[in-house]
Amino acid sequence: MRVNHRFVCLLLLAVAVRGAPAQQTPRSIARGVPQDAPRSITIDSRLAADASLHVGDRVVVAAGTGEPGDTVVIAAITQRRADPAEIARGEYRVRLHLGQLQSLLGYGDRVDRFAIATPSAGATADAVARINASAFGFQAHRSADVAVETSKTFAVVSRFHRAIGTITIVASAIFLLCIMLLKVDERRRDVAALRLIGCTERTIVGSVVLEAAAIAVLGSLFGVVVGGTASFLVNRHYQAVYRTPLRFSIVTGDIVLLAVALALVLGIVAGWLAARRLVRTPPLALFGR
Amino acid sequence: MTAIVEVRDLAREYRMGDERVPALRGVTFTVHQPEYVAIVGPSGCGKSTLLNLLGVIDRPTSGTVSIAGERVDQLDDARATEFRLRRIGFVFQRFYLLQALSARENVELPLAEAGMSTRERRARALELLEYVGLGRRERHRPSQLSGGEQQRVAIARALANRPALLLADEPTGELDARTGAEMIALFERLNRDGTTIVVVTHDEDLARAAKRVIHMRDGTIVDDVRVDPADRRVEPVGLAPEPHER
Ligand SMILES: Nc1ncnc2c1ncn2[C@@H]1O[C@H](COP(=O)(O)OP(=O)(O)OP(=O)(O)O)[C@@H](O)[C@H]1O
Ligand SMILES: [Mg+2]
Numbered sequence: 001m002r003v004n005h006r007f008v009c010l011l012l013l014a015v016a017v018r019g020a021p022a023q024q025t026p027r028s029i030a031r032g033v034p035q036d037a038p039r040s041i042t043i044d045s046r047l048a049a050d051a052s053l054h055v056g057d058r059v060v061v062a063a064g065t066g067e068p069g070d071t072v073v074i075a076a077i078t079q080r081r082a083d084p085a086e087i088a089r090g091e092y093r094v095r096l097h098l099g100q101l102q103s104l105l106g107y108g109d110r111v112d113r114f115a116i117a118t119p120s121a122g123a124t125a126d127a128v129a130r131i132n133a134s135a136f137g138f139q140a141h142r143s144a145d146v147a148v149e150t151s152k153t154f155a156v157v158s159r160f161h162r163a164i165g166t167i168t169i170v171a172s173a174i175f176l177l178c179i180m181l182l183k184v185d186e187r188r189r190d191v192a193a194l195r196l197i198g199c200t201e202r203t204i205v206g207s208v209v210l211e212a213a214a215i216a217v218l219g220s221l222f223g224v225v226v227g228g229t230a231s232f233l234v235n236r237h238y239q240a241v242y243r244t245p246l247r248f249s250i251v252t253g254d255i256v257l258l259a260v261a262l263a264l265v266l267g268i269v270a271g272w273l274a275a276r277r278l279v280r281t282p283p284l285a286l287f288g289r
Numbered sequence: 290m291t292a293i294v295e296v297r298d299l300a301r302e303y304r305m306g307d308e309r310v311p312a313l314r315g316v317t318f319t320v321h322q323p324e325y326v327a328i329v330g331p332s333g334c335g336k337s338t339l340l341n342l343l344g345v346i347d348r349p350t351s352g353t354v355s356i357a358g359e360r361v362d363q364l365d366d367a368r369a370t371e372f373r374l375r376r377i378g379f380v381f382q383r384f385y386l387l388q389a390l391s392a393r394e395n396v397e398l399p400l401a402e403a404g405m406s407t408r409e410r411r412a413r414a415l416e417l418l419e420y421v422g423l424g425r426r427e428r429h430r431p432s433q434l435s436g437g438e439q440q441r442v443a444i445a446r447a448l449a450n451r452p453a454l455l456l457a458d459e460p461t462g463e464l465d466a467r468t469g470a471e472m473i474a475l476f477e478r479l480n481r482d483g484t485t486i487v488v489v490t491h492d493e494d495l496a497r498a499a500k501r502v503i504h505m506r507d508g509t510i511v512d513d514v515r516v517d518p519a520d521r522r523v524e525p526v527g528l529a530p531e532p533h534e535r
Contacts, residue, residue, distance in 0.1 A: 193386070193387065283346060
């Protein structure tokens, strides 16, 4: 099995040179096993599935097609992280020991980027400052800043989503109000009868508003169930398509709360407006005299 | 005899743009407890207009209306509503029951509005349904009742808060002859039991059952006769403002 050059280049980034551990591991392995025993690599589950590879299989890794390579043994199969930046990537991921990677690529003792883990946010700021002050030719960044930089597209997309959401809410509010006016208007006879037998405006408006509120809450709970189901189906579909554990759609407590509260407010306002309009009409006019 | 209804020079004019439609042109009469009065006359003569004024549903252009000793012609909306709830029972040609509620719940409505406790109003509603002969149908919705039965529920509802005055506008208008006759018997029983009734009708049988018949034409009273209960002989009582006080 030959792994093509592009993957291997990517590996240089993917190996996420964790400083010491990445370099210690090969040494310790080299010490414990015979010199010519194949070294270990990890591959991602997607590659494992597509090439039907298993832990313990031996494969040849090379810098390019037709180039000489090393025989290695698959030590582990990794799952992809739930990272939106990764889902659109078609490439496979292979991790190998840094020394072996460098020798395969003929890169020598060189890396483009590496990551350093720090114990705290303070230590991060300190490390960034010290590296930038002393190192020549490269720049240290906080991973959070890098993430913000690379997720700018997501920010734009998410702004679009918010706009779509707002438009939907405004449109459905108008829709709800119209439905409510029509629904309450169907009750004009009832309202007239209630007025004639001596029910006060307050009783009538109150009962309409109460009913509207109850309908709004029930409706929004129904909406939450529909949303939850749709969300589940969307996730199941796209997780299969992209082979990622990433959740594409989520219904959070905040969203449920917002939806119910919004529906409740809209229901109450619409019910109140509609009922008030009827109650203000003289009861005899409501009978269509 | 206590005067329940006192009407003086009552006029009601409808305005349709620039045009004025005089529906009532100066009507005067008194109804005592426990009278049973039928108002009859050709269509458009102002019967419903008069009844609506008695029921404090509408306000006159001029003249006064007193019900049970209280002036009601200029009540504001809230006071009129309160008055209707406590003092007036209204029965309509088309029943106007709430379709979503059972017979008992319809009767309970004015009781609940008057602030009666759940247990009390339940008992009172059942008693009233029993009275109009619908004791067994308390759970039925209006759509599960015949027209006559619905009108009985409407009458029970009208009587709920023991009104001083029961008003009915064409209560037999939607009913067949037999059911109409049952309704007439029910009104007679109500009156015997002490309810003051004013009914507007085209139904001659219903009018004949009343003890007094007021004839109207073109917004005025043209005749006011008392029916002798013994032989149902019609005796004119004249057109004076106080036919019963002579
Ligand atoms: N809301 C209104 N606006 C304008 N005119 C009205 C209104 N209500 C009644 N009228 C007019 O007043 C007059 C009396 O109407 P009213 O309904 O009192 O008659 P009625 O005696 O009850 O007739 P019917 O026996 O057909 O029910 C009629 O000419 C009618 O057209
Ligand atoms: Mg009429």
